[in-house]
Amino acid sequence: MADDTKFLHLFLLLSSSSFCFSSELDIQCLRSVKQSVIDSNGVLNSSWDFDNYDRSSYDWYICRFIGVDCWHPDEGRVLSLRLGNLGLEGLFPEGLKDCTSMSSLDLSNNNFSGPIPYDIAQQMPYLTYLDLSKNSFSGEIPQSIANLAYLNLLKLQHNELSGQIPERFSMLTRLTTFSVADNFLSGPIPTFAHDFSPLYFAGNRDLCGAPLDECPRSRRWRLIPIRLRRINDESSIGAAVGFVLGFVVAFYFHLFCCERLLPCVFRA
Known part of the structure; x- marks a missing residue:
């Protein structure tokens, strides 16, 4: 009986230390995001306040930040970042790898530019929802996105992306929503597990294959x-x-x- 009690105490100790470590990483994640973007409208500056807080209730405090959803208010582990239509600018936000439990990222309808990180799948391996639409992201679509095995939605429309849609995207068997309309893409469209509307591929240069016209x-x-x-x-x-x-x-x-x-x- 005494051994069982010791084991229970040890388990709770390890669980609590892991929990605190996870919360600290999520705090670091949000700090890095705030510091790496240009917040022209002051939305994050007014809401994401890391200075005036009660340390004992800090975990639930970050769950009240604009655009931040937590798995549970008492845990402080980021479930999703909904930062769409906030007038944010700059390169792809830094530090997102420290939101280790995040499954949803929405940066749509902002003024982000530059490339999408080539290792985006390594930074956020559990994403089920990724919306980067209506920005000015450029360069090629990262091959590593094909490694996001849980991805259900991927929106990349209305950017300045070039090159081909990676052929390995056919591995995204859970993908039910996919749009790359209005970019500078070319080449064949991969074969997906689900059928997508031609509108989701329209507005690209020399993009071909089902559901568009057949490739030469x-x-x-x-x-x-x-x-x-x-x-x-x-x-x-x-x-x-x-x-x-x-x-x-x-x-x-x-x-x-x-x-x-x-x-x-x-x-x-």
């Missing part, structure tokens, strides 16, 4: 230069053969004429 067959396009090369090679060979034959004919014609003319010259 690459084999057909490759045959053209091959045929042209063969034609050029055959023309070169024909010209060379013609030159040689002409030279041989001219040479024998010259000898023939000389044999006919030489006796006439000596007689004269």
